[in-house]
Amino acid sequence: MQVPADVTNLELASKGRERIEWAAQAMPVLASIEEDFKKERPLEGVNLGACLHVTTETGRLMQVLKAGGARVALCASNPLSTQDDVAASLVAHDGISVFARRGEDRDTYFRHIHAVLDIRPRLTMDDGADLVSTIHTERRDLMDGILGGTEETTTGVIRLRSMAEKGVLGYPIIAVNDANTKHLFDNRYGTGQSTVDGIIRATNRLLAGSTFVVSGYGWCGRGVAMRASGMGARVIVTEVDPLRALEAVMDGYTVTTMDEAAAVGDFFCTVTGDMHVLRREHFHKMKDGAILCNSGHFDVEIDLPALVDLAVQRKRIRDEVEEFLLPDGRRINVLAEGRLVNLAAAEGHPSSVMDMSFANQALCAAHLAQNGRRGGKAQVLPVPVEIDRKIARIKLRSMGVAIDSLTPEQEKYLSSWEMGT
The missing domain is CATH 3.40.50.720 (NAD(P)-binding Rossmann-like Domain)
Structure with missing residues (x-):
C-alpha cells in the first residue's frame, strides 16, 4: 500500500533511485551504520519526523533510519532544495512518506511540515529548526510525546540556543552541527x-x-x-x-x-x-x-x-x-x-562529506531513542564524544588510512601530573 505523500511526480522514481545509489557509493560510514542498524534495530517502532533538504544524500539517510526500525516522514527544509526524483524514489521504492516539491510556496512548505508532524513523532530531525519551531508554536500537543531531536545546521542551532536561554525549549535536542566530524568537514569543505x-x-x-x-x-x-x-x-x-x-x-x-x-x-x-x-x-x-x-x-x-x-x-x-x-x-x-x-543552483554538498554529517544524525537518533529525556532537561546538547570518534574511525578505515595508538607508557604520562620536565 502506498504511504501518504505529496511529491511532484512519482514517474521520476527510477531516476531518483539511480542517483541515490550513486551517492551511496561515496557514503561508506552510513553503509557501516546501516549494517549495525539492521541487526540491532535501535529505532524499532519509533516515529521520526524529519525536515531536511531532500537530496540524494538525505535519501540515503532515510533508508538507514528505516533499516533501524523507524517509521519516517520527511519534508523539505527549503522550498528550492528538493530534488523531485529523490522524493519520488523514497515514496515509490522505500515506502517512506515524503512531503516535498521543488519550488513550493510558503503555504505548501508549512502544510508539509504539519503533514510530517501528523505522524506524532517521538524523534525530530531538523535543518534550520522550522520543524521544532512549528511544534512549539502550533503543535504543542505533541511535546510530551517527544523523546528528543537533532539539528543539522548552524542557523538552527542558533535558534535552538535562543529558545533554551529563554526557557521555552520543550525537549532536548542534540546539536549535530557542532560535532567535529560535521562542521570541520561539511561546513568547510562541503x-x-x-x-x-x-x-x-x-x-x-x-x-x-x-x-x-x-x-x-x-x-x-x-x-x-x-x-x-x-x-x-x-x-x-x-x-x-x-x-x-x-x-x-x-x-x-x-x-x-x-x-x-x-x-x-x-x-x-x-x-x-x-x-x-x-x-x-x-x-x-x-x-x-x-x-x-x-x-x-x-x-x-x-x-x-x-x-x-x-x-x-x-x-x-x-x-x-x-x-x-x-x-x-x-x-x-x-x-x-x-x-x-x-x-x-547546484546539488548541495558532495556525498562523501555528507556521509559523516548524516552518520551523526543516524547515531544521535539511536542515542536519543535509547536515552531520550532520561536524567536530562530540555536543552541543546553536544554530540556524545564517542559518536564523533566512532565516525572518524570508520571514515579513516574506509579511506585506507591507519593511525597510531598510545602506548601504555604514553597513556600513563598523559594521565599523570607528577611527570614534568
Missing part, C-alpha cells in the same frame, strides 16, 4: 565546494581574476573563501567578530567593512546566519554587473525587498539569475532568489 559549484552553474562566469567578497568567516565562510581563492579570485572577508576577522587576516585574506567591499566586489556571498548583511546602502555602491548570492540557511541575508524597491526593472536573465536594473543603469544580479545557492 559548503566551500558546493557554493562555488552553484555560482558557476548559475552564471558560467570566471572566478579567476575577480574580486570575491565573503561575508562571515565561520566554518562555512572559511570554506567558501578557500575555494574561491583556489579558483584564482582575490578574496575579501567581512566580519563582525574580531577573532574571526583576525584569523582571516592571518589566513592571508583582505579584511574590511562591507561599506568598503561593496564598491569593489564582483561576487558577493553571505554565510553569516544573520539578516540584511547586504542591504540598501551597499547596493548604492556596487559596480554594474555585481553578482550576489547567499549560502546561509534562510533567504534573509540579502535585503531583497530593498533591492526590489530600488530597481526600475527586474527580469529573469538565466534560470537561477535575476537581474535588477537600477535608475542609473547599473545592474545587480541575484542568484537563486537569495536562497541557498549551493542547493538551489
